Amino acid sequence: MSLRDSPLGELKVPLTWTAAVAVAVAIVAVIALLVSDRRDSFRAEAYGATRGVADQVLTPAGEALSAPGRWTGAGIETIKGYFFAISENRRLKTELKEMSQWRDVALALRNENARYRSLLGLKTDPPIPMVAARVVTDSRGPFANTRLANAGREKGVKVGNPVMSETGLVGRIIGVTDGASRVLLLTDTASKVPVMIDRTNARAILTGDGGPNPKLEYLRGQTPVKEGDRVITSGDGGVIPRGLPVGTAVRGLDGRWRVVLASDKSPIDFVRVLLFQDFTQLIDQRELAKREVPPPTAGALTLAPQPATPPAPGAAKTSAPKPAAVSPKPSALAGKPASAAESRKSPAAKPLAGPPAAKSTSGKAPGDKAAKASVKSPRAKAGAAKPPSAPKPPARTEPKVVSEDAEPPT
Amino acid sequence: MSAARSLEPWRWIGVPMVQALGVTILFGIPLRIWGLQLPEPVFPMAAVFAWGVIRPSIIAPAAIVLMGLSLDVFWGGPFGLWALCLLVAYGVVLASRSMISGQSRAALWGFYAAVTAIAFGVGVLVAGLKDQNLPGLIPLAWQYLATIVLYPFADRLIEMFEDADVRFR
Numbered sequence: 001m002s003l004r005d006s007p008l009g010e011l012k013v014p015l016t017w018t019a020a021v022a023v024a025v026a027i028v029a030v031i032a033l034l035v036s037d038r039r040d041s042f043r044a045e046a047y048g049a050t051r052g053v054a055d056q057v058l059t060p061a062g063e064a065l066s067a068p069g070r071w072t073g074a075g076i077e078t079i080k081g082y083f084f085a086i087s088e089n090r091r092l093k094t095e096l097k098e099m100s101q102w103r104d105v106a107l108a109l110r111n112e113n114a115r116y117r118s119l120l121g122l123k124t125d126p127p128i129p130m131v132a133a134r135v136v137t138d139s140r141g142p143f144a145n146t147r148l149a150n151a152g153r154e155k156g157v158k159v160g161n162p163v164m165s166e167t168g169l170v171g172r173i174i175g176v177t178d179g180a181s182r183v184l185l186l187t188d189t190a191s192k193v194p195v196m197i198d199r200t201n202a203r204a205i206l207t208g209d210g211g212p213n214p215k216l217e218y219l220r221g222q223t224p225v226k227e228g229d230r231v232i233t234s235g236d237g238g239v240i241p242r243g244l245p246v247g248t249a250v251r252g253l254d255g256r257w258r259v260v261l262a263s264d265k266s267p268i269d270f271v272r273v274l275l276f277q278d279f280t281q282l283i284d285q286r287e288l289a290k291r292e293v294p295p296p297t298a299g300a301l302t303l304a305p306q307p308a309t310p311p312a313p314g315a316a317k318t319s320a321p322k323p324a325a326v327s328p329k330p331s332a333l334a335g336k337p338a339s340a341a342e343s344r345k346s347p348a349a350k351p352l353a354g355p356p357a358a359k360s361t362s363g364k365a366p367g368d369k370a371a372k373a374s375v376k377s378p379r380a381k382a383g384a385a386k387p388p389s390a391p392k393p394p395a396r397t398e399p400k401v402v403s404e405d406a407e408p409p410t
Numbered sequence: 411m412s413a414a415r416s417l418e419p420w421r422w423i424g425v426p427m428v429q430a431l432g433v434t435i436l437f438g439i440p441l442r443i444w445g446l447q448l449p450e451p452v453f454p455m456a457a458v459f460a461w462g463v464i465r466p467s468i469i470a471p472a473a474i475v476l477m478g479l480s481l482d483v484f485w486g487g488p489f490g491l492w493a494l495c496l497l498v499a500y501g502v503v504l505a506s507r508s509m510i511s512g513q514s515r516a517a518l519w520g521f522y523a524a525v526t527a528i529a530f531g532v533g534v535l536v537a538g539l540k541d542q543n544l545p546g547l548i549p550l551a552w553q554y555l556a557t558i559v560l561y562p563f564a565d566r567l568i569e570m571f572e573d574a575d576v577r578f579r
Contacts, residue, residue, distance in 0.1 A: 016504070019466035023501045026471045030497060034490035034536065054483040060434075065440040066575070129509050138440035139485035141450045141553050142545035143537050146486030147440070174486075182486050189541040190488075209546035 003032035039174055039190065044159045050180070059150050059180040062136030070269065128241060129273045130164075131155045133181070138268075140309055142210035145188035147171075147272055151181045160239050162274045167247040168262025169193075169233060169270055183271065186214050186246070186261060195246050195259075196234035197225050206246065213258040216249065226250045231259050238278030253334060422464060422571045423473050426457040432482055438484060451556035451565075454481065455529065458496045459522050460567035462503025463511060474500055488540050495529040495536075502528055511572075514566060523558045530554055 038046040081088070096346040117124060133151035151157055153176050161173045171191060175182035184191055195216070202224030204216040217224060229249040235242025247259040248253045430453040437448050454477045461470045478493025485492075486521070502525050511520050530550060538544045 015468075016466040018468055018472065018505060021502075022468045022471040023497055023504065026475050026496050027494065027501070030475060030490045030493040033479075034488060034494060034540070037489040037540075039486070039488060048489070051483055051486075051489070058484065061435065062439065065436060066441065069439060069441040127432055135440045137438045137484070138445055138447070139438060139450065139487070140549075141452075141485060141487075142549040143533050144482075144485040144487030148486075184486070189537050189543045189545050192543075207543055209543065210549040211546040235559075267440070296444060 006392070039184075041159075041174075044176065046366055047159070047182070051175055052177035055175065055177050055180040056181060059136055062148060063134070063150060066136055073267075113138065123281040125241065129156075129275045131157060131275060132269050133157075133273055135183075135268055135271060136180075143189065144190075145185040145208065145210060146174070147183045147185065147268070147271075149181050149273070150179065151273060152177050152181050154178060155273075156275050157181045157188075157273050158275070158277075162233075162240045162244065162276055164244065164274060165268045166272075167264060167265045168247060169240070170263045172240065181273065185240060186263075193240060193246075194236040195231050195233045197249065198230040198232050199226070200224050200229075203236065204231075204257075206231070207283065212262055212264065213250070215252075216257040216259060219257060225257055227251060227323060241274070241276050241278075242332045301387055312323060411435070412461050417465070417571060419467075419469050422567070423461065423467070423469055425487070426460070426567055427473050427477055430454040431477065431484075431501055434481065434484060443455035449556040450482070451560055451561065452526075452529075452553065454478070454492075454496060455499065455526055455557050456502045456522075456560045457567065458500050459503055459525060459561075460564040460571075462500050462507060463518070463564075463568050471497065472525045474511055488536065491533060491536055495533045496551065498531040498532050499525045509565070518565065518568075519558075522561045522564060526554060526557050 025097075039051075064094055069211075131151050133149035133155075135147045136150050138180050139146050139150040147170075149163070157173055157176050159173055159176055163170045163172060169186065171183045171185040171188070172193075173181050174182060174184040185208065186206060187208040189208055189212060191214070193206040193207075194203065195206045196203050200221070202219060204219045204224075206214050207217045208214040216225065216231070227250060231246040231249055232240055233240045233244040233246060245262045247261040247263075250258055250260050252258040432462075433453045437450060437453075439448075441448055454474075457477075458474055461467065462475075474496045475493045478496045479490065481487075481492040482489050506521075510518060513521070534545060534550065
């Protein structure tokens with residue numbers, strides 16, 4: 001009897017179909033996992049317990065596996081140092097001569113800076129504490145560029161902390177557990193870091209694509225960047241401090257501006273995790289959102305709710321000014337350029353971001369300031385430029401100005 | 411050609427899975443030789459291709475999910491990305507099994523390259539949707555080339571177990 005005629009032959013089709021069903025079910029389950037994944041999130045809990053436990057297990061294994069490589073590297077460096085000691089000594093002496101000149105310049109500049117700071121009353125950023133860590137594993141494919149470092153929660157490392165090598169920015173922390181933390185490199189497709197060109201202050205977003213040279217996206221201006229320009233972090237968004245060296249701008253083969261990373265100059269075996277926290281991370285955003293509006297001062301204009309339907313001409317004359325001009329933009333108060341951090345503010349705070357208030361009028365109520373600002377608005381100017389034949393308003397009082405603003409569109 | 415072995419799951423699925431993950435971890439150490447990093451091939455792809463050719467199985471998809479998720483955890487990529495890519499590759503091999511089994515080594519190598527390309531295509535699609543940013547062609551090509559040169563490992567596995575189950579010859 002041949003195999004085809006045997007009862008075992010009947011098993012072939014069901015097993016194939018069962019395997020196909022198993023594949024389909026597994027694909028659905030995996031897609032669900034993929035959709036729920038938030039690896040690049042700034043929330044510590046988004047990293048997941050599975051990844052945390054795996055990182056804890058992988059860290060000692062990676063350390064043990066990479067130890068022979070480290071020892072070999074150190075041995076080679078020792079031998080090289082022995083054989084090239086004279087040439088290195090010569091090079092270092094030349095470098096020292098140049099550096100001592102630069103040291104004098106730096107000391108003079110430091111002194112000058114200190115004087116300017118005291119004159120201006122500037123509040124400078126406090127020094128950022130940092131933690132050293134060793135990289136134990138490294139992934140470098142097109143879909144994931146991360147590294148596992150052997151410093152974790154116990155050393156105060158948090159999700160979002162920037163990571164630097166001795167030469168430049170490497171990435172940021174995306175997951176922390178006890179004894180280990182995962183670093184998302186600047187080259188990962190999920191990495192988007194606000195940077196600026198040192199020469200022109202032009203802003204851009206450094207976007208990784210899995211390759212060694214991430215792209216500069218959203219560059220604005222005519223010629224914001226030139227070949228060889230230094231790229232540093234802009235500090236926008238408040239996650240990474242301003243001024244960290246990132247690399248040098250180059251034109252890629254695809255015609256796009258890319259960055260040769262400064263951190264690539266040396267092997268990233270040791271990194272420094274900056275325990276940086278911006279003021280936007282320190283303040284309690286929920287407390288800010290539920291802040292109560294102070295009561296109106298005596299004699300100041302009260303804020304009336306905007307009517308749903310266009311008001312009658314007579315009624316418009318007595319309406320209150322819009323709250324948009326009541327107070328200046330919060331970013332202007334903080335003396336900080338508008339940043340992504342502002343966009344995270346509650347919608348309730350958005351109406352405050354109106355046109356900046358006119359020159360400070362000390363001794364006047366806030367309502368007066370608002371009225372002045374309304375007068376300077378383009379619509380008010382249009383109203384003032386009416387032909388002389390038009391009936392002149394009896395007096396340029398604040399409610400009148402506001403009524404022009406509140407005119408229904410024709 | 412070596413003699414056919416008995417088709418016990420730990421033997422044709424378990425051992426290759428552990429080997430593939432072990433080699434992946436070994437290649438994940440931060441080592442540079444003359445400033446160059448080690449390549450990062452997708453070792454499990456060879457095992458996945460061989461499993462599909464050897465015979466259909468219910469255990470294989472589960473092992474593939476486990477292997478893919480392990481890759482994602484180890485490499486720090488999106489959780490489920492490699493599990494999906496490897497499952498799609500396995501599904502393609504399974505669907506075209508009757509066409510490819512018994513072909514020459516060169517033809518199978520070509521088919522392996524095509525299946526790997528499909529898996530990488532799925533990866534690009536998922537990365538593009540998740541990160542709103544497509545991976546670069548050069549790193550993609552490097553990893554693809556490093557993966558397709560692994561076919562001899564898949565071929566060895568196929569040679570070892572292809573004739574083990576007479577129902578699926």
